[in-house]
Amino acid sequence: MTAMGLGPLAAEPAEWMHDAALLAVTHHLQASRTRPPEDLDPRSAWPDRAGEWQELVRRAAELPVDASGWTTVAALAAERFPDAAAAFSILADNPALHLPTPGVFARIAMAGLGLGYDEALAAALLAAGAEDGLELVPPAAASLPASQWGIRLSAEGRGRCFGRALRARGDFFAATHTAVMLRPARVAARILAAEGVVWVRSSSRRMARQLASDIASLGAGRGYELIELRGGEPVPLPDPHAPLLAVDLFALDAPPRIPPVIADGAGLLLLAPDRFDAGHIQAVDAPALDAVENRAVWDAAGIAPAIADALAPRFQLTLSELQGARREAELMANLAQDGDQLLTPPDRAAMAAAIRAAGARRMGPSVSNVRTSVTLSDLVAGDEIMTQLRDAVSWRESQSRVWNVMGLPRDAGEANGLTLLFSGPPGGGKTFAARCLANALGLNLYRTDLSQLVSKYIGETEKNLSRIFDEAEAGHGILFFDEADAVFGKRSDVKDAHDRYANIEVGFLLQRLENFGGVTILATNLRANLDPAFTRRMQFIIDFPMPQQAEREELWRRNLPLPDWREDDLDLSMLAERFRFAGGNIRNAAVAATHLAAAEGAPLGQRHLARAILRELEKSGLPRGAEDLGPLAQWLTEAR
Known part of the structure; x- marks a missing residue:
């Protein structure tokens, strides 16, 4: 019985390995108590306890399993028996790894199987590297040699050992339409007929799936089965009597091992990000849709x-x-x-x-859909800002005519997206303007959650950003990056690995913005912190300064409750002149004052505004003495 032959019949060998692991850990712990660590030989097989292994040696001789097969048995024992997994952890002196390592397996094989240490170690390393059902798992300390890595059953190996199907069925999609990407679909269909497999390459998962559907529409089955592959899972083989099989590889960090032989009459589509190498498999690109x-x-x-x-x-x-x-x-x-x-x-x-x-449901947890009903007429801003925002609306609405009717020449790789930069102090109206613009264009506004997007792990930030850019390419929403300098910051001199990968992230964003066909808004309080290369990619750069007195008075007027719920002596001109607040501060003060009035069941008056404005001054770090509050100071004195 070899490793490939292990299946439901592996129960007895797994029980042997369980007993061997428990006996080994008993001897290991006893030796640790009686001898100092430097006297323990990790290549020994407890020769002074050989007599206690005789029964296991006899049982092993009756089992037709070779050295490679015993490696699989060790991995299976860790899955079946928690105490065996714990024993492997103790033997490896690694509390974070509950798997057999090649080194641990070699010691057990010496004691119970009669193999030499080097022979058993080589068998374990080669089996874990070559067998379809096994994989080597690096522990947290990735610099350890492979002899101290864990040996684990892969998804295919678990299926074999536990007698289950090698893969779960995917979802079936009918494809009775006329192919949309007709030319690449025909090329892929010819490759599929000749070789049985084709690599569908794209920067967009959406486009790869569209091409898969188009390829299926040209075939006799007029449909395909779709499976999303996860890390550690093998690429499933297609069934020659089943529909075309499409395997989505976009969730993987690296391309998987591709089966070398495809059954006659079967068809396999591998949908992969363009960063993966197709190797010997012929590839077809799935670009963005043209008009x-x-x-x-x-x-x-x-x-x-x-x-x-x-x-x-x-x-x-x-x-x-x-x-x-x-x-x-x-x-x-x-x-x-x-x-x-x-x-x-x-x-x-x-x-x-x-x-x-x-579209909002497909965006995932890394963005939130900001619901809005405000329009550009609700925005209190200067003429220059309003003109630029209206021009941005016209730009987006006329883009199809510009590129598809008027025949404006394109640069290679250039997209027809729209990118805006909003800069200015906090509370200056940047987010409000983004809401107004989304409403004017009839689009969702997707505020990105940087805590979900930015990752400490290398490459994860780019993957997260790529997902939301890909989905937003459908055009149903605006990507809004608030505090954009957190991810669009300046590139720096490379002093360590952190700088190198931070620069890679910025470079990715530069490239993705240039190739993005949707609408993006970057908002920042610190424009100087953005990488200068981003400004060239902006169609509109709009500065939101602190509002002037007339604008502040209008902001007070719009943010206070209805006239019937205000006292007659409110002096909005005085508020606008004395308190040089941003729009956000005015909104906060108005809401707080209205709550104070509502709690009293009275119209909003000066006493409520005085308390609310004092709190806003405290939050903003602005002077708040009696001379700064002016006429409102008396209301605070009376309140005390």
């Missing part, structure tokens, strides 16, 4: 031409995304009707709302 392909998606989804004409330039969706949004829009439209009325298809507004709602 013609994007419109073809809407036609394939059966959307009315009038709605497609209006929305296709605005949203760049895959076919599955659009079909899901159409079903949601139809459901909501029909639920809103009376039961006796004829069912009608959703209109343009309902389709747009469904696309935005579905």
Whole structure:
């Protein structure tokens, strides 16, 4: 019985390894108590206890398992028996690793299997590196030699040893449409027919899946099975009698081991990020949809031409995304009707709302959808700011005409996205302006959560950012990076590995912004901290200064409660002149004062504003003496 032959019949060998591990750890602990650590030979097999191993030697001789197979048995014993896993940890002197190591296996093999240490060590190292069912796991101290790494059953190995299916079934997707990416789909179909496998390469998971659907639409099965591969899982082999199999590799950090032989008549699509090397497998690229392909998606989804004409330039969706949004829009439209009325298809507004709602759900936990109803007319800002914001709206609304009708030449790799930089002091209106702009464009506003995006692990930040850029490429929302200098900061001289990888992150963002076809807003209080290379990639740079007196008075007026809930003696001109607050501070003070008034059941008056403004001055670190409060000081004195 070799490693490949181990299956449900491995129970008896696993029990042998369990007993051997417990006996080994008993001898190890006894030796540790009687001899100093420097006298313990890690290559020995407890020769003074050889008599206690005789029964295990006899049992092993009756089991047809070779040295490679015993390595798999050791990994299986760690899965089946918690006390064996604990014993392996003690023998390896590593409390964080509850797995057999090649070194530990070699000692047990010397004592119980009659193998030499070097022979057993080599067998374990080679088996863990070559067997499909095993993998070497580096412990926390990654600088340790491989002889001290853990040996673990892979997902395929667990399936074999426990007699289960080697892979779970994926989801089946029908593909009866006319191919959208027709040219690359035909190329991939020819490769698939000749070789049985094709590598679908893309910077976007969405586009890779769209091409997979197009390839399937050209085949006889008119559909495909999709499996998302996770770390440690083997690439499943396709069934020649089953539909085309598409395996999504985008969740992996590195390309997996690809099966060398594909069964005749089967088809395997490997959907991979373009950072992976396809090796010997022929690859086909899945680029972003151009204008013609994007419109073809809407036609394939059966959307009315009038709605497609209006929305296709605005949203760049895959076919599955659009079909899901159409079903949601139809459901909501029909639920809103009376039961006796004829069912009608959703209109343009309902389709747009469904696309935005579905897109927000797909964005994941690293962003929050900021709901907004404010418009540009609600923004209190100078003429220059308002002009630039209106120009930004016009820019986005006219982009399809500029690039697809007027024939403006493109630079290689250039996207038609829109990027804005909002800079200014805290509370100056940057976030409010972003909400207004999102409403004007009819898009969601996605505020990025930097705690979810930025990771201390190398490469994770780029992966997190890539996911949200990829999804937002569909055009259903604006990516809003508040405190953008945290991730878009200046590159520095490389003094250590941290600097090197920080610079790599900034370089990735520069490249991703340039290739992003959606709308991005970067907001910062410290514009000087941004890398200068970002400014070249901005279509609009808008500075939000502290509001002037007239603007402050208007902000007070707009943020106070209705006139019926204000006392007549409120002097908004005095408030605007004396307190040089930003818009955010004015909003905070107005809300706090209104709560004080509501608690009394009275209209808002000077006494409420005095207390609220004092608190805001304290938070902002501004002078708050009697002379600074002016006429409001008397109300504080009376309150005391």
